[in-house]
Amino acid sequence: MGGGQKRGRTQRRHFRQGRENVWKHNNPKKTRSEDDQNPNPNPNPNGNWEPFISQNPGFEEYYKEQGIVPKEEWEEFMALLRKPLPAAFRINSSGQFFEDIRSQLENDFMKSLEAEFKQVNNEHEIEAIRPLPWYPDNLAWHLNFSRMQLRKNQTLERFHEFLKQENEVGNITRQEAVSMVPPLFLDVLPDHHILDMCAAPGSKTFQLLEVIHQSTKLGQLPNGLIIANDVDVQRCNLLIHQTKRMSTANLIVTNHEAQHFPSCYLTKGCLEASNEGIGEIRNSVLQFDRILCDVPCSGDGTLRKAPDIWRKWNAGMGNGVHRLQVEIAMRGIALLKVGGRMVYSTCSMNPVENEAVIAEVLRRSNGSVELLDVSSELPNLIRRHGIRTWKVRDKGVWLASHKDVPNYRKNVVVSSMFPSGHCYKEGNTLHKVVGVNESDMEVEPESVSHIEQTKSSENNATIASGEAAAKIGEVLDKCDSVEHLDSPSIVEVSSFPLERCMRIVPHDQNTGAFFIAVLHKLSPLQENKTSQITNSTDKAPTNISENLEDIPHDDHPVEAEMASDANLKDEQVSEMSPEDKSALDSKEVPSKDNGGEEVEEFDNGESGHSRRRGKGKLQTQGKWRGVDPVVFFRDEAIINSIRSFYGISESIPLDGHLVTRNSDASHVKRIYYVSKSVHDVLELNFQVGQRLKITSLGLKVFERQSSKDGSAQCAFRLSSEGLPLLLPYISKQMVFATLADFQHLLQYRTIKFSDFVDVEFGEKASALMPGCCVVVLNEGSQNADTILTNASTIAIICWKGKNNMSIMVSQLDGQELLERLYARFGKHPVRDENENANPDTDVVENAEDGVGGSEVASQGTVSPGEKEIGGE
Numbered sequence: 001m002g003g004g005q006k007r008g009r010t011q012r013r014h015f016r017q018g019r020e021n022v023w024k025h026n027n028p029k030k031t032r033s034e035d036d037q038n039p040n041p042n043p044n045p046n047g048n049w050e051p052f053i054s055q056n057p058g059f060e061e062y063y064k065e066q067g068i069v070p071k072e073e074w075e076e077f078m079a080l081l082r083k084p085l086p087a088a089f090r091i092n093s094s095g096q097f098f099e100d101i102r103s104q105l106e107n108d109f110m111k112s113l114e115a116e117f118k119q120v121n122n123e124h125e126i127e128a129i130r131p132l133p134w135y136p137d138n139l140a141w142h143l144n145f146s147r148m149q150l151r152k153n154q155t156l157e158r159f160h161e162f163l164k165q166e167n168e169v170g171n172i173t174r175q176e177a178v179s180m181v182p183p184l185f186l187d188v189l190p191d192h193h194i195l196d197m198c199a200a201p202g203s204k205t206f207q208l209l210e211v212i213h214q215s216t217k218l219g220q221l222p223n224g225l226i227i228a229n230d231v232d233v234q235r236c237n238l239l240i241h242q243t244k245r246m247s248t249a250n251l252i253v254t255n256h257e258a259q260h261f262p263s264c265y266l267t268k269g270c271l272e273a274s275n276e277g278i279g280e281i282r283n284s285v286l287q288f289d290r291i292l293c294d295v296p297c298s299g300d301g302t303l304r305k306a307p308d309i310w311r312k313w314n315a316g317m318g319n320g321v322h323r324l325q326v327e328i329a330m331r332g333i334a335l336l337k338v339g340g341r342m343v344y345s346t347c348s349m350n351p352v353e354n355e356a357v358i359a360e361v362l363r364r365s366n367g368s369v370e371l372l373d374v375s376s377e378l379p380n381l382i383r384r385h386g387i388r389t390w391k392v393r394d395k396g397v398w399l400a401s402h403k404d405v406p407n408y409r410k411n412v413v414v415s416s417m418f419p420s421g422h423c424y425k426e427g428n429t430l431h432k433v434v435g436v437n438e439s440d441m442e443v444e445p446e447s448v449s450h451i452e453q454t455k456s457s458e459n460n461a462t463i464a465s466g467e468a469a470a471k472i473g474e475v476l477d478k479c480d481s482v483e484h485l486d487s488p489s490i491v492e493v494s495s496f497p498l499e500r501c502m503r504i505v506p507h508d509q510n511t512g513a514f515f516i517a518v519l520h521k522l523s524p525l526q527e528n529k530t531s532q533i534t535n536s537t538d539k540a541p542t543n544i545s546e547n548l549e550d551i552p553h554d555d556h557p558v559e560a561e562m563a564s565d566a567n568l569k570d571e572q573v574s575e576m577s578p579e580d581k582s583a584l585d586s587k588e589v590p591s592k593d594n595g596g597e598e599v600e601e602f603d604n605g606e607s608g609h610s611r612r613r614g615k616g617k618l619q620t621q622g623k624w625r626g627v628d629p630v631v632f633f634r635d636e637a638i639i640n641s642i643r644s645f646y647g648i649s650e651s652i653p654l655d656g657h658l659v660t661r662n663s664d665a666s667h668v669k670r671i672y673y674v675s676k677s678v679h680d681v682l683e684l685n686f687q688v689g690q691r692l693k694i695t696s697l698g699l700k701v702f703e704r705q706s707s708k709d710g711s712a713q714c715a716f717r718l719s720s721e722g723l724p725l726l727l728p729y730i731s732k733q734m735v736f737a738t739l740a741d742f743q744h745l746l747q748y749r750t751i752k753f754s755d756f757v758d759v760e761f762g763e764k765a766s767a768l769m770p771g772c773c774v775v776v777l778n779e780g781s782q783n784a785d786t787i788l789t790n791a792s793t794i795a796i797i798c799w800k801g802k803n804n805m806s807i808m809v810s811q812l813d814g815q816e817l818l819e820r821l822y823a824r825f826g827k828h829p830v831r832d833e834n835e836n837a838n839p840d841t842d843v844v845e846n847a848e849d850g851v852g853g854s855e856v857a858s859q860g861t862v863s864p865g866e867k868e869i870g871g872e
């Protein structure tokens, strides 16, 4: 794998930043009084700590003018923006102990924290912690303690410890409350194919994965899949780390510019050539049932948690990302199946990044997409209607219409930023539309600048709430009798039902701010007159595929062979995104076997040991240089030996489900399991010339192992992540332990067979083949079948040596599991020091036989974030 140790270190640094344990103290050198006085400390150039400035006149002027909250709420809105954001977290419902954790919060902490809360909090909030009322099943929680209170207050120590530990092992995820909202509006089902276009660091991907895995039985996989994409490869690594705890075989992580996310489809001719029947057509196009389009944005909705935005904020931030947001959203629409749903969201309050983008998507889609009214969904979530009128601010000047934009700024301040979306060429005037039938208009209604009567709008309340409403009224009064409107003070009102968009504002529920819109695709995208009008003086769109559906469907007869064919027609090439084209071009690039670029780099290599490769060859995944290839693992000898060693039943299919990141089977180090849905996408991707640049996929199930004395009889050991999937199918190398012995193993990590409390267990353990094995907790005297098919069964991977058994679980995970067992069964492991062997807990030092200690340490006991990600 390219990158090697250098990348490993970078990854670790990013993991630390990305999966910061927010419950820890950040700056131990600060004194308590400094911290308490300065809720948002900020170093000045002299290195002294100062509070963040929580004012920005430009910000206030901007949002007052936009009228996103009514005048009478302004002070409350601003006051809350200046307060630190209360912490929120989600219980990971895929975790084995999620019910225990929820019950601990509901029955223990909710009550026990009451008294502490009264002591430390004199605010009006009445509960110390509470479930978010709009999040299903009490799985998301809001804390009324600030992070500082949590860290500093002795009485909160137990709760603080709980949060720290559960966060570290991944049983809970800290996530801003409002950021949990968009996936809830996607209406996801377990068999959906989902694209998360801008997915890193992955909080929402995680939520989506939870939904598709929700009703899956132990040992089975859902039919759906998620492709989580992000343009930033390091942030992709954060996402991979974040989602690792899901142990999912239904995820593919890709690294593309979302606006150029590649098309993958096989044309009719190609299907025939490959003897695939029309019945297979379902797998011949990569389109999605659900798309999450959580785009990059100015982020001013996160002011409460990132107060440095106060200092940085300016109106240009929103203007600067508008075009990219439109391009990403349009690409999403093109990739969405007819009948599918796409959620567009930002953590910005700015209408230019929000309503303007949605209006432009509706305009360009020309009736193929509708904006859904989801007011009946999540009724407990307080939100405001989207607005239909706003202005654009550029270089300190308010612009009410594209007409007002000076010529030299017209390529920057584009028409789609304005409510009408109408582009004015030099010398044009705005034609009045009030009182004109749409049928009388020369151009299509949705492409025309509308000045609407607010009283006839469904959206009276929303529009009337803003300052702009008064101005609209004034202008409309004048408009009715005016044929041409040249006044720069005209206020445009969008004709689209943008009130169906949702804006969450901080003072409604003591949260951050967020914007969400839900789109539904009604028909394939057609060539779009509107966007041509709209863009007549804008820079040309990056590619035509923004406006054309670039995936074949009934209305687009399939004319050419698949993308990888040399005889592609010119127009087909022109519909491709630049990335598609470059992938196509790079077909001429020599294949991975003989043509990688010569580079000087570090490489983790197959041995897993970092080594300097010198002038080595970059790995190549299809067209993508520097990316490990994805290869189906079909080495029958190895697969059979694994099956036979662990007694893995034939009822779990392995053929076609195992992949590696190395084409040389004899050096494969890790083997990943992929679901049928992922398999199908991979097949398609191979057939179209590997257009998808895959960073990570699948669930690690087997890892190559070696033992110092060569006693291990199978070249591969089981991995902890893959165990929940394989457990019901395993019949060998498995022993059932009593609660006491299981707890002792977790506590002491290595135990001599003769030292187990249950003598029979010790004997059975010693009779296993040397090497990797599974220890299953048998609380009570259930039979093996019942235990193995029960989702709440607890099992760990161990190493059977000559004289002892060692666990292959990280210290942290072992400790957490021990705590959970105690919470569930109420028994502490009581150990008579004389009774059992070696009290040392370090498996590396004490593994006197079996696998090489360093092997266990490097593969079994480091935290997941420190292992290689997504490849060999």
Ligand SMILES: C[S@@+](CC[C@H](N)C(=O)[O-])C[C@H]1O[C@@H](n2cnc3c(N)ncnc32)[C@H](O)[C@@H]1O
Binding pocket: 179, 197, 198, 199, 200, 201, 202, 203, 204, 205, 229, 230, 231, 232, 235, 256, 257, 258, 259, 294, 295, 296, 297, 324
């Ligand atoms: C708002 S964050 C996404 C947060 C994420 N959905 C979550 O819930 O964790 C926006 C992401 O978009 C990514 N991004 C920026 N430009 C992009 C582009 N052109 N294509 C794809 N991703 C992009 C950034 O790297 C960033 O990770």
